[in-house]
Amino acid sequence: MAKRKNRRRKRNPAVNFTDDIIVEILSRLPVKSLCRCNCVSSRWRDLISHPDHRKRLPQTLAGLFYVTENQGRFPQQALHFTNIWDWERRRPIPPPLICPSLSFIPGHEDISIVNSCNGLLLCRRPESTSFDTFGYVVCNPATESWVALPGSSSGGELRAAWLGFDPAVSSHFHVFEFVDKYHGYGAVTGVEIYSSQTGVWSYKETKWYSGVTITGDESSVFYNGLLHLVVAQFAIVAVDLEGETWWMVASPEDVNPMFDWDPGFVGRYQGRLCYINQSAYASHLSIWVLEDYATEEWTLKHRVSIQRLTEKIITPPSNYNIITVHPDCNWILYAAGWDETLMAYNVDREEVHVIRNLGSDSIVSSYNPYIPLYSGSLTDGQ
Numbered sequence: 001m002a003k004r005k006n007r008r009r010k011r012n013p014a015v016n017f018t019d020d021i022i023v024e025i026l027s028r029l030p031v032k033s034l035c036r037c038n039c040v041s042s043r044w045r046d047l048i049s050h051p052d053h054r055k056r057l058p059q060t061l062a063g064l065f066y067v068t069e070n071q072g073r074f075p076q077q078a079l080h081f082t083n084i085w086d087w088e089r090r091r092p093i094p095p096p097l098i099c100p101s102l103s104f105i106p107g108h109e110d111i112s113i114v115n116s117c118n119g120l121l122l123c124r125r126p127e128s129t130s131f132d133t134f135g136y137v138v139c140n141p142a143t144e145s146w147v148a149l150p151g152s153s154s155g156g157e158l159r160a161a162w163l164g165f166d167p168a169v170s171s172h173f174h175v176f177e178f179v180d181k182y183h184g185y186g187a188v189t190g191v192e193i194y195s196s197q198t199g200v201w202s203y204k205e206t207k208w209y210s211g212v213t214i215t216g217d218e219s220s221v222f223y224n225g226l227l228h229l230v231v232a233q234f235a236i237v238a239v240d241l242e243g244e245t246w247w248m249v250a251s252p253e254d255v256n257p258m259f260d261w262d263p264g265f266v267g268r269y270q271g272r273l274c275y276i277n278q279s280a281y282a283s284h285l286s287i288w289v290l291e292d293y294a295t296e297e298w299t300l301k302h303r304v305s306i307q308r309l310t311e312k313i314i315t316p317p318s319n320y321n322i323i324t325v326h327p328d329c330n331w332i333l334y335a336a337g338w339d340e341t342l343m344a345y346n347v348d349r350e351e352v353h354v355i356r357n358l359g360s361d362s363i364v365s366s367y368n369p370y371i372p373l374y375s376g377s378l379t380d381g382q
Contacts, residue, residue, distance in 0.1 A: 031060045031328045055374035060328045067366035098141035119373025122163035145378040152201045160216035172197040204243025219265045230263045252288040252298035265322035313337040324369040
């Protein structure tokens with residue numbers, strides 16, 4: 001009988017890599033591949049989740065800020081942060097190093113988040129004890145840096161405002177403040193845009209048709225250099241950073257405004273502008289994608305029944321609210337039911353997951369998705 005060759009098990013040379021070498025390799029991976037690396041070993045998982053390495057590794061959607069309101073406590077409103085479901089590991093991801101109360105900003109006790117965009121938060125801070133005038137603050141919770149903006153022509157009065165920021169294009173941010181005839185109830189007449197590069201506000205008259213109204217609660221997304229909003233006229237409108245390009249297209253689904261008040265959700269899906277209906281009267285949720293701005297034609301990508309999306313919650317759905325689309329995978333995050341159950345729908349696998357209950361006292365319009373941003377910094381506030 002022939003002798004068997006003595007085969008020695010070859011040792012994986014990667015086990016000899018130092019932590020610094022592994023982190024350097026991981027830092028060159030896209031987010032989706034980095035998430036898969038969590039499953040390689042407990043050592044790799046600990047390296048990826050370690051706070052000291054987050055600045056070097058690509059980041060994805062970590063969670064969301066939201067507000068609860070309770071008449072029986074003081075203060076009545078409280079700011080919270082919750083993790084989302086880690087789509088690859090099937091467990092909550094470690095909390096990012098942020099302060100949900102934004103305590104690094106002077107006067108944080110009375111500050112409120114207006115909206116978020118790619119790691120930055122646009123906030124309002126009262127400028128008087130009577131709370132009748134407000135100023136803007138833009139902050140980065142990951143680096144605890146912030147900057148106070150100079151006043152616009154509003155004189156501190158409340159206006160609908162949004163933040164525009166894309167760190168892949170520029171380190172500068174913009175703030176859009178819409179001007180209307182009747183302080184939040186009339187048709188839009190123009191927009192004031194603040195640029196962090198110039199440090200000043202500039203006004204541009206609207207080029208939308210005269211019936212467009214904006215209140216501040218509209219779904220929005222900053223994409224392709226344009227701020228997009230879904231307005232009550234059941235259309236998606238957009239304006240660029242200079243206020244020169246004004247664009248408008250009808251929603252892809254026929255909605256009767258006599259029976260439905262919610263114009264829907266706008267975001268990004270598979271790298272394109274998308275529209276998702278969130279009608280209380282619809283039987284299905286539909287995901288539409290705009291293939292070309294020039295043709296203004298929408299393509300239906302996916303459809304799922306509302307019953308399927310809400311079958312795992314105990315309380316009656318009554319309504320559902322789309323919060324965001326995961327930027328690195330085909331997941332839809334939404335809240336449903338009286339207790340505002342945070343849920344995720346995996347479009348590819350058609351799976352529904354329950355994340356947690358946010359509570360019946362949570363304010364729907366306060367949901368702000370958050371992606372940590374460790375690169376770059378804002379000018380320190382004065």
